[in-house]
Amino acid sequence: xxxxxxxxxxxxxxxxxxxxxxxxxxxxxxxxxxxxxxxxxxxxxxxxxxxxxxxxxxxxxxxxxxxxxxxxxxxxxxxxxxxxxxxxxxxxxxxxxxxxxxxxxxxxxxxxxxxxxxxxxxxxxxxxxxxxxxxxxxxxxxxxxxxxxxxxxxxxxxxxxxxxxxxxxxxxxxxxxxxxxxxxxxxxxxxxxxxxxxxxxxxxxxxxxxxxxxxxxxxxxxxxxxxxxxxxxxxxxxxxxxxxxxxxxxxxxxxxxxxxxxxxxxxxxxxxxxxxxxxxxxxxxxxxxxxxxxxxxxxxxxxxxxxxxxxxxxxxxxxxxxxxxxxxxxxxxxxxxxxxxxxxxxxxxx
Numbered sequence: 001x002x003x004x005x006x007x008x009x010x011x012x013x014x015x016x017x018x019x020x021x022x023x024x025x026x027x028x029x030x031x032x033x034x035x036x037x038x039x040x041x042x043x044x045x046x047x048x049x050x051x052x053x054x055x056x057x058x059x060x061x062x063x064x065x066x067x068x069x070x071x072x073x074x075x076x077x078x079x080x081x082x083x084x085x086x087x088x089x090x091x092x093x094x095x096x097x098x099x100x101x102x103x104x105x106x107x108x109x110x111x112x113x114x115x116x117x118x119x120x121x122x123x124x125x126x127x128x129x130x131x132x133x134x135x136x137x138x139x140x141x142x143x144x145x146x147x148x149x150x151x152x153x154x155x156x157x158x159x160x161x162x163x164x165x166x167x168x169x170x171x172x173x174x175x176x177x178x179x180x181x182x183x184x185x186x187x188x189x190x191x192x193x194x195x196x197x198x199x200x201x202x203x204x205x206x207x208x209x210x211x212x213x214x215x216x217x218x219x220x221x222x223x224x225x226x227x228x229x230x231x232x233x234x235x236x237x238x239x240x241x242x243x244x245x246x247x248x249x250x251x252x253x254x255x256x257x258x259x260x261x262x263x264x265x266x267x268x269x270x271x272x273x274x275x276x277x278x279x280x281x282x283x284x285x286x287x288x289x290x291x292x293x294x295x296x297x298x299x300x301x302x303x304x305x306x307x308x309x310x311x312x313x314x315x316x317x318x319x320x321x322x323x324x325x326x327x328x329x330x331x332x333x334x335x336x337x338x339x340x341x342x343x344x345x346x347x348x349x350x
Contacts (some may be wrong), residue, residue: 231251
């Protein structure tokens with residue numbers, strides 16, 4: 001979908017949503033992180049407008065108040081992302097850091113759920129080397145052969161994680177590299193004003209948006225507190241990176257995106273969609289035009305309050321969540337305890 005578009009409401013939620021993913025059979029999944037509220041459901045399937053705990057109520061049973069009673073390794077603690085791999089599985093990324101603060105011991109994990117049986121099929125736990133205190137694992141993509149996962153860490157010190165799925169082996173790469181860090185001197189705005197917490201801190205997310213090129217050759221990423229796009233060859237990560245070698249010399253600066261959260265390269269194209277959080281907009285960059293290509297607005301709508309995460313359905317429809325981060329208690333102490341958020345789909349204009 002290129003050119004101009006409008007947005008259509010798919011669902012409204014009574015809690016703060018971040019991730020969305022649509023499977024190859026059109027099943028829609030969403031997740032609700034524990035940021036400023038102790039949500040009753042962390043991962044859900046959307047059925048006829050209803051939010052159904054997924055894969056079951058037990059995996060969703062963890063609560064802040066019961067953290068000493070419920071094991072974090074086999075329950076959702078603070079889920080940030082859900083990704084259907086188009087191979088029959090849904091992957092759930094749990095950074096296990098409620099309020100984006102203290103990381104719960106033995107909580108960080110990447111979990112594969114078999115969509116045919118709706119049962120957990122694999123849990124890849126992340127130790128302190130992969131996810132140290134201060135980390136916040138943010139989003140995940142998978143190599144075209146399904147053997148590797150790539151994860152952004154948007155925490156205090158940004159990094160990428162490379163995961164050998166079969167072996168369950170993880171390497172933390174580009175830890176502290178300029179491409180994965182918050183950009184000094186940049187302030188993220190909303191409604192034309194710099195976003196500040198009551199203590200004066202601004203938006204402080206490191207490497208966040210992540211996407212793999214359609215041919216699987218390049219991994220792209222950027223920090224939210226940043227406006228530049230970077231990329232590296234995927235085989236550099238799955239080769240030297242996974243072996244613990246320094247791959248920083250292979251990082252390429254790939255132009256200016258502006259401040260964005262989610263990234264999506266439309267299937268079979270080099271069209272990168274961007275969630276432009278400062279402008280309440282979705283934008284598009286044609287990567288084939290090179291690093292100098294400028295982002296063009298696809299849709300700008302005041303209802304796009306912090307457009308967050310994209311997913312593309314099997315019919316090509318693009319979905320996007322609005323997580324309303326600028327309206328949350330992080331930045332507005334008088335915000336509602338349960339923050340209303342939405343899921344939208346883009347509709348091509350005639």
